[in-house]
Amino acid sequence: MMESKQKRIGIKKFWLLFLLSGLIMLFTVCGMTAEDTVNELHHEESKQNTAHDSDGIVVEVLVESDVNSASDLEVEINARKNPESVYWDTIEVPYQERFVIPKDTFIPLISTHVRAKADDSASWISCSIKYDGELVASHKSRGSDAKAVCEKKFQLGPG
Known part of the structure; x- marks a missing residue:
C-alpha cells in the first residue's frame, strides 16, 4: 500500500x-x-x-509667411469654460500654439478666431486652425497689406 x-x-x-x-x-x-x-x-x-x-479638444493654431515676422496677431478661443486669447503686436513666424479645451460641458468649444497681418516686406501670410489634428479652417492672403483671417464656429445642423 x-x-x-x-x-x-x-x-x-x-x-x-x-x-x-x-x-x-x-x-x-x-x-x-x-x-x-x-x-x-x-x-x-x-x-x-x-x-x-487628452480628455479635451486640442486646438492648434498656425500662422506662416514668406518672411520671419508678422504683426497684429489675435487668437481667440471661445470656450464655455476657460476661454483663452492671445494678442501680440509682432510675432516670429511660423507661429504655432496649442490649446486644450476640456470636454466636461455641453458644446465645450463655441468658436476659434485667428487674425494676423503680413509684414511690409512679405508677399503672403496664412493661418490655419486644427481641432484634434484635423484641419477645420485655413486662409492665405497675398499682396500689400495682406491679412490672414481664420475662423471656425460651432454650428448645429447642416452647414
Whole structure:
C-alpha cells in the first residue's frame, strides 16, 4: 500500500514537471518572456493615461509667411469654460500654439478666431486652425497689406 501511494506521488510530480516544461517551451517558442508581459502591461497603462490626459479638444493654431515676422496677431478661443486669447503686436513666424479645451460641458468649444497681418516686406501670410489634428479652417492672403483671417464656429445642423 505504501509503495502504491509513493508511485502516485511520483506520477503526480512527473506530470507537474512535464506540464511546467511544456509551458516553458511554449513561452520560449512564442518568444514571450516575463519581461515582455511586464512591458505590455506598462504600454497598456501608458495608453490609458494618454487617453485620460487628452480628455479635451486640442486646438492648434498656425500662422506662416514668406518672411520671419508678422504683426497684429489675435487668437481667440471661445470656450464655455476657460476661454483663452492671445494678442501680440509682432510675432516670429511660423507661429504655432496649442490649446486644450476640456470636454466636461455641453458644446465645450463655441468658436476659434485667428487674425494676423503680413509684414511690409512679405508677399503672403496664412493661418490655419486644427481641432484634434484635423484641419477645420485655413486662409492665405497675398499682396500689400495682406491679412490672414481664420475662423471656425460651432454650428448645429447642416452647414
